[in-house]
Each structure stands twice: as structure tokens, then as C-alpha cells.
Amino acid sequence: MPVEYLYEVNTYPSCLAYIYALVDPSSMHARYVGMTENPVVRYNQHHSNATKKLYEKEEKQLYSWFKDVLDNGMRPKMVILAEVALEKAKISERHFIGLLRTSGEPIFNRNKTIFEMQAIAKLYDAECLSIEYLSSIKSLRWQCRSKHGFSLSAARILRGEWCPTCSKQSATKSSQKVKEIYESNRVQLQQQFPSAFSLY
Numbered sequence: 001m002p003v004e005y006l007y008e009v010n011t012y013p014s015c016l017a018y019i020y021a022l023v024d025p026s027s028m029h030a031r032y033v034g035m036t037e038n039p040v041v042r043y044n045q046h047h048s049n050a051t052k053k054l055y056e057k058e059e060k061q062l063y064s065w066f067k068d069v070l071d072n073g074m075r076p077k078m079v080i081l082a083e084v085a086l087e088k089a090k091i092s093e094r095h096f097i098g099l100l101r102t103s104g105e106p107i108f109n110r111n112k113t114i115f116e117m118q119a120i121a122k123l124y125d126a127e128c129l130s131i132e133y134l135s136s137i138k139s140l141r142w143q144c145r146s147k148h149g150f151s152l153s154a155a156r157i158l159r160g161e162w163c164p165t166c167s168k169q170s171a172t173k174s175s176q177k178v179k180e181i182y183e184s185n186r187v188q189l190q191q192q193f194p195s196a197f198s199l200y
């Protein structure tokens, strides 16, 4: 006799990933940026890491904060910053880490900022040639997809500035598209973290 059931579970692998932030419920500041294919499962992992002390040494700050929030009778919030294709998730995660950190959000993600800059450059099909990141306002060397070299600080890049030579020429379709993607993420972020954007 065929089995009786409520409904069938979708077992096909998803090709979507979510870039999320863990947010402090009191201050509404982001404390961590991550990526996952399943936000609820990932949240539960964070939760048990915090309560069962299952974490690496370098994650101690994050999970002490997480545990403090729980001990105060609240739960860290999880918000989705973007939905992206799985293969773009790593780059997108680094992009958002860089974006939030440069906006002054107190996130615990380890400092890999030059890698974040390289991830941002990839969004533009370009390269960040600098090997060291000193601060958001120090100039970095970039090379756009048309091989123009130029210098711009991370703060200016994150405000949407790009290659001055290309900007003078009429905007190509693809650079227009990158701008559109960037702007749609930016609107989302601005709604979620208005305080971060007041710095600009």
C-alpha cells in the first residue's frame, strides 16, 4: 500500500544563497555578516555554538556577544542583506563585510579588508592592485575592465564612484548593470541600517 503523508519535501539542491547579518536587538547594529543556503538552520548553528561553547578561539567575541544577548532574555536578530546565485555568494559576502565595516558597523568578522576590496573589484570585472588596506579613506590602486589604472579610496568606491576614464565615456551596458545591482543592494541596506549611511 502506498505511504500516506502530508506533503513531499523539495529535495532538489537550491542554487540560491543568502547574505545575512546578525543584528543586536538593542542597538540594531550589525555584529556579523555571513552567507548560507538555509538561514534558519544557520541561525540554529549560531545559537548552539553560543550556548554550548562550540566555537573557535577567533570567534569568541562574536559568541560572547551572542550569549550576552540571550542571557538578557533577547535573541540576536537575523536579517537578509541579499539573495544571490550560489556561485557569487563568497564574493557577495566579502562585499557586504567591506561595505558594513567601511560604514562603521561594529562587526566581528575578521579583518580581511584588502580581500573585500578585491571582491568588490570582481563585481566590476576589475582588479584591486593594492596589497594593503590602511583605512577607508586612504587611496587604493584599481584597474578597471578596460585596463585604465586609477586611485580611489574604499569609502569613495562604496559610494558608487568608479573609473574616471570610463565615467567620462558613455556608460556601457555592463557597467550600467553593475551600477544597478549596486544601487538595489544599497537601497536595501539603507533601509536596514540607516545609521550606517548617515556617516556619508
Ligand SMILES: [Zn+2]
Binding pocket: 144, 145, 146, 147, 148, 163, 164, 165, 166, 167
Ligand atoms: Zn576605465
